[in-house]
Amino acid sequence: MKVRVDSERCQGHNRCYALAPELFEVDDYGMSSARDDGVVPAGLEDKARLAEANCPEFAIHIEEDPAS
């Protein structure tokens, strides 16, 4: 799974950072970006989905792995 923050939409609500600090980091202005090129480590998929489902700006996008 990969996660991506649309920087055009992000307004720095910091919801993703509060819910999944393993996956997101914020700059001095509170603007978020995905850590590690957005690669979601195994076991953190639910946290990625939680962050996506709590973003008021709909700025977080998830790419699911192709069904194996």
Added chain:
Amino acid sequence: MSENGRPPVDDWSGDYDIFHADYITDPAPIWDDLRQSCPIAHTERWGGSWLPTRYEDVRALARLVPELSSTEPLVVNPPPLPDGAYGGVVAPPISIDPPAHGPARRLILPAFSPQAVERHEPFTRELAHRLIDAFAGRGRADAATDFAQQIPPRVIAHLLGVDEEQADTFVVWVRGLLEQGLTAPEIRFEARTNIIEFFTEQVAQRRDEPGDDFISGLLAGELDGEPVPDVHVVGTCLLLLVAGIDTTWSSIGSALWHLASTPSDRKRLVSEPELIPTAVEELLRAYSPVTMGRVVTEEVVFGGVKLQPGDRVLMNFPGANRDPEAFAHADQVIIDRQHNRHIAFGVGIHRCAGSNLARMEMNVALSVFLDRIPEFSLEDPAAVTWAGGQVRGPRRLPIVFPVS
């Protein structure tokens, strides 16, 4: 029956009154009706305005820049400022539009980053304990005036580097500006003048003797590569008061009102304190305090209505957060709600810059309160009073609790 001498509201879709007792005490049923019958309502009252009630509409309208301007963020049409009322002082960045908005916002955001806000957490926790110490032995308290209302002004005073005693005066000024002042212009002018004169003096002091406080930080900052003018700093301090005080105390008060009236939720948070941050988001959704105003600058047809230059549009974040199209069981408070894209802090470029600070204050206030006073209930539900309009929350909240 007339409402304080105003005509009664027979038709909420075409003649709503945001200062009507029903709208202040329990607005959710009104929004629910409007969403079905007339999702963007209109009124001629209080200078005239439009009231969207659907989540998607409020989100879209909040992002409609530059067609909707933030130069008049109040929910009513304020009378013009008289001479001597410092008409040139605005409150950047909340009351300005792009392109000046971006630099003004970047100036203040670092002071409210998650890391910056964490530095105020120990003070907030000590303050919450100190406030409870004062009434813990009495078995009764006003959770609004003795607790909720005390926290944000003292945190703001701490952040500004001014004497904590100043906080009581801040409360008088903010209520004068945003509560009584919206319907009584002379109170608003007086409050505004006092705030501006106070901060003009503070800014001059910090120019001479900089500290590590918010004001000194702004003075050391840059606005688009240029030094920050004093009048800009004064305006931003004005913003800090009007945006950071009655908003957060309303949220803390509404949360305590909910927990005092809903024993099952209160007991669950006492036994599962790790759930408090999730509950805070749900309480923010269900009892969003803030409605902001925008003014139309160019004609736009939206949602079947024609918004014309000069029209006021209310950013009904509280109503949007009760939309069943956006939230399952929107009318219920589900304290462990997992999917919660609420917009209590707004959305788009004017997202509340202090949202991390507000969330920290709410989390600390609730966790300390539930730890110290795990059992409490309303002394008399009829004695609870609410303020509303721009900012909604309880103003009298008498509770009783067992003394251990």
